Amino acid sequence: MWSQEARGGGFVPGIVFNPSAKGVAYARTDIGGAYRLNSDDTWTPLQDSVGNSNWHDWGVDALATDPIDTNRLYLAVGMYTNEWDPNVGSIMRSTDKGNTWSETKLPFKVGGNMPGRGMGERLAVDPNMNSILYFGARSGHGLWKSTDYGATWSNVTSFSWTGTYFQDASSTYTSDPVGIAWVTFDSTSGSKGSPTPRIFVGVADTGKSVFVSEDAGSTWSWVTGEPQYGFLPHKGVLSPAEKSLYISYSNGAGPYDGTNGTVHKYNITSKVWTDISPTPMASTYYGYGGLSVDLQVPGTLMVAALNCWWPDELIFRSVDSGATWSPIWAWNGYPNLNYYYSYDISNAPWLQDDTSTAQFPVRVGWMVEALAIDPFDSNHWLYGTGATIYGGHDLKQWDTVHNVTLKSLAVGIEEMAVLGLISPPGGPPLLSAVGDVGGFYHSDLGKAPAQSFHNPTYGTTNGIDYAGNKPSNLVRSGASDTLPTVAMSTDFGKTWSANYAASSTTPTGQVALSADADTVLLMNSNGAMVSKYSSTFSAVSSLPSGAAIASDKSDNTVFYGGSAGSFYVSTNSATSFTKTTTLGSSTAVNAIRAHPSIAGDVWATTDTGLWHSTDYGKTFTKIGGGCTAGWSFGLGKASSTGSYAVIYGFFTVDGTTALFKTEDMGTNWQMISDSGHGFGAASANVVNGDMSIYGRVFVGTNGRDDLDEHKDVWYHNFFDNADHDHEDIHYNHQYVQDYDVANLYRH
Structure with a gap:
């Protein structure tokens, strides 16, 4: 049996409550x-079975929970629409709240x-006839419909607006059209057992961007009167009792950009649009997500800024349909702030x-695209940031004492990008x-670390x-605007000092x-560089740029x-390298x-x-046993004295x-790895063993991140008991942001 004992997080672009x-x-x-x-505010992962073939x-670009058969859950999955990912996307279907899946x-x-990716939701279940789903695609592929609970899909040819906005033409990552942003059914327009007549669709376009069907998707038209400010509709949320659609707009697709925007209310009955933005366009420096x-x-209702990077994220709340708003913090004459929350x-x-000596520490967060009030409990709310999920159970205090607990x-x-272990x-x-939060000293694998690496503080430790x-x-390297990009420690990483052999401009x-x-x-983007006795880093031209590197752990000069199938060795403290051999083909x-x-014992x-x-x-000797490819690996303590270390890693075997x-x-x-723990893409993971405890291996995965990605750390103990009749397996998942930390799974 598995249990979780630690803490977690990462960038969460979507949170969805079932309304029924x-x-x-x-x-x-x-x-x-x-x-x-879960009922205790914890979360259960639903896709840990994902492995190398389906990383x-x-x-997850969209999520929908069925309001009629509340056990049904749907996901739209796929990582990238450019050449980084050769795979087509999928709709994942579950009839047991995500315990098992069909694809x-x-x-x-x-x-x-x-x-x-924070827009949404792009996937929606018809609240009156739940066999019908709609999905808004990216890349110009338009609107899609299923009439058999997501098993098959067809293009809605009558919907011709595909969403042409793209972020930046300079790269294939940012130049692909964002596409359709969200699908929202008007549940008040139909009756149970028949397709819902009125459906709203928001598309990522700077012109006309909100469309409606009044005949269950047969025909579509632009919602007349939609404001034309060049903004993108991020969320379209129905308030059934008010018969109104609320829409948050931003001038960027997110999750990082956004410098202007509005919040609008569309009265479905009167067909009147009202600007209810918490901050006028002329005064804002953020959009809304x-x-x-x-x-x-x-x-x-509540809305979050996208993005208020300084002094902290802003969240607004209204109890009068957006006529007036109250913020989670407010200026009280610069540089004074009134904080309307406590922090847990x-x-x-x-x-x-x-x-940190920052004048205004960031606590509320950033990149807030996920924001949800529990439909059954007005005190309960959740929102996702780039680092965690915050929320609480005293939300109504916002309207009385104007103070809530952010927990x-x-x-x-x-979910964090683990780049080294x-x-x-x-x-x-x-x-x-x-990635994103620097790194951690893990003194207790069952607890979240108290602090990330500091002095110097790096956003990402590479x-x-x-x-x-x-x-x-120890040594670590990370990016900094002002401090050297290399740091040293003499106490196992508890404390650090900048290594001034590097500068802030050293990659x-x-x-x-x-x-x-x-x-x-x-080894950085400029190639290999070396520093001896804290001398200024100098180039090492004899080692190819981008090469994998390591030091001999016993011989100080080696x-x-x-690189490219060849092995290089330095015997003069990395001053120069010599190509020694080619590793077969x-x-x-x-x-x-x-x-x-x-000394001299090395693996590749x-x-x-x-x-x-x-x-x-x-x-070198090539290892047999059916091993035909390998990626990250590590050595761990042997099972008995005199035996060679255990090798753990991601390999192709047989x-x-x-x-x-x-x-x-x-x-x-x-x-x-097993059917419940697939660890995602083998080539993206990080592995190392523990030479102190037999059977313990640490694994950092790429996803439970990327260019700006999220990986996780899992540790596993594999050890036999005294009579050697079974194997206990211990997993500790420690994710670090987009990047948060840690869960301990024990069997």
Whole structure:
């Protein structure tokens, strides 16, 4: 049996409550799959079975929960619509709230991690005839309809507006049309058992962008009078009792942009549009994203700025249909702020930087596209940020004492980009290099870290390493606008200091630290660079740019590199490298690991498998056992004294790509991922072993992120009990943002 014991989070672009079943709610993430809310405010992941072959299913671009058969749940999945993802998208269907799934492939791609992923929801169930669903596609593919509970789909040819807006023509990631933003049924317009006549559709267009059908989708027309300010409709939310449609607009697709926008109310009966924006267009520097109405109290609604980057995110609340608004904070004569909330991050204390000297610490968040009021409990609300889910159970106090509790409520959601993992001997069990929130010193794997790495603080830590002979000495590299991009620690990463051998303009990248901690090798966008005794980093021209790098953990002068199937060695503290050999027919070197205590013992994974050298990389032996490809891997403590270390990693063995271990240097392999834990894309993950505890391996996944992505850290203990008759498996999921932290799964 599995249980969760830690804390989680990441960017959550969508939160949806079922309007008919109390307590049923779901969250979708851009690269970490979907989650179901539990009664204790924790979340259950619904897509952990996703593996290497269907990694793109962790990108959830839309979610719909059935208001009639409330066990039914639908997801529109797919990661990218450009060339980064060769796969078409799918509609995932569940009849048991996401415990099991059926899949329908679509004839086009879906972009769960593309611009505009916070718009929505693009997928909707007809509230009067739930066999009917609509889905708004990206990339000019238009509006699609299913009449058989999502099993088959056809294009709605009568709907001709495909959404032509794109963010930026300079790259294939930002130049693809965002497409249709949301589909909203007017449940008041029909009767149970018949298709709902009135359907609204919002498209990502700077001109006419909101359309309506009055005949169940047979014909469509623009909603006359829609304001034409060049803004995009992010959310279209129905208030049935008011017979009104509320729409949040922004001049960007999100989730990062947005400098102007409006909130409008459309009265369906009178066909009158009213600007109800909390801040006039002439005075604002943000658009609007997240939007929700209180179904228990008609006229009560909330909207979030998209994006108010300074001094903090703004959320507004109205109890009179948008005639007046109250904010979550307000200026009281610069530089004074009135805060109308208390702050509880006990579930994820690292969310607040205790070392920060910022005048206005960011607490409310950013990138708020997901905002939802519980339809059965006006006190309960949730919203997603770039780092976590916040919310609480005292929302009505906003209207009385004007003070609510903002609490991190993302336990169980794990989504961060883990870019590096180390477990230095004698130190904490784990240190993680993470996207967006820097990284963590994990002293207790069952708890969320108290703080992320600081002094210097990096938004993203790209690489981390320890010195083999002096393992309390560490190096990390990350991006900074003002501080050196390399930092050092002498206490296992508890505290850090900037390494002024680098500057703020030195590109960040992978790092390797010599065995005695006196030399740093940095591989960044400019190529290889080296610093010895804190001298200024200088170029190393003899190692190809982009090569995988590592240091020998016992011999202080030796460093290793691998590129395009060739292996390189330096014996002069990375001053220069020599190509020593070619690894068979390999065309790529994916990772290099040196044995923690044996000089000259080094391993490498390539596109042809796993390779081993015992002579400082002069010659290599290809490991057999059916291994034909390898990516990230690590070495862990052996099962008995005198035995060789256990190798854990993502490999293709006998045609299956998964997480494997070998306890006999590759003669025999055991797959340790399973049907419930697929870990997503093998090539995107990070793995390392623990040399202190037999059977413990750490895995950072790419999705439970990316260009700006989210990965997670899981740790697994595989160890036999005293009589060796069964195996206990321990999983700790520690996600770090988009990037939050951590869940411990135990069996």
